[in-house]
Amino acid sequence: QKEVEQNSGPLSVPEGAIASLNCTYSDRGSQSFFWYRQYSGKSPELIMFIYSNGDKEDGRFTAQLNKASQYVSLLIRDSQPSDSATYLCAAPSGGYNKLIFGAGTRLAVHP
């Protein structure tokens, strides 16, 4: 079983729609979860992190965490073409030292 699993996509949404990106993780001891955005040819940049069950909102982005289901998601409201990128989910595994990344979901927002 992969430690952090994401659907590779591509996820295609029209401009202005809500994009929903999902991630599951295997280590029940994980306490912190991160979403990174990576444009083609660039390095990953942090979008959000979440530690507690429930929702965390930052502008157009909402992270949702459900530790019982080992599930974390990222919602992007009012999607823009500039949001087109690969979104990486990350969680610690085997200790807080070891941040493991999923393979990423490619999001395409079309005008």
Added chain:
Amino acid sequence: ETGVTQTPRHLVMGMTNKKSLKCEQHLGHNAMYWYKQSAKKPLELMFVYNFKEQTENNSVPSRFSPECPNSSHLFLHLHTLQPEDSALYLCASSQDPGSPLHFGNGTRLTVT
């Protein structure tokens, strides 16, 4: 200076060469990391340093040798690499292990 700086940006080396990748962070962070990103594969953690002490070696072959002289600098020494080692090598730092990572721009390595 940007937060995390990596040099060189691109590197082409033969299998018998020895080269080093350099990373420097100007964020005052205590932890530094090397990750490898290959096409179609997830980011792979290679090494973790906390207060310049290695705390994680993720079963990396010995042809990759990290060095962390202080909390601001991290090197990855390369020798007798294989073509399958061609990838984007990303350095990152964080305030401490478990905190959000800040990535450098990466070194695109090609082994011929």
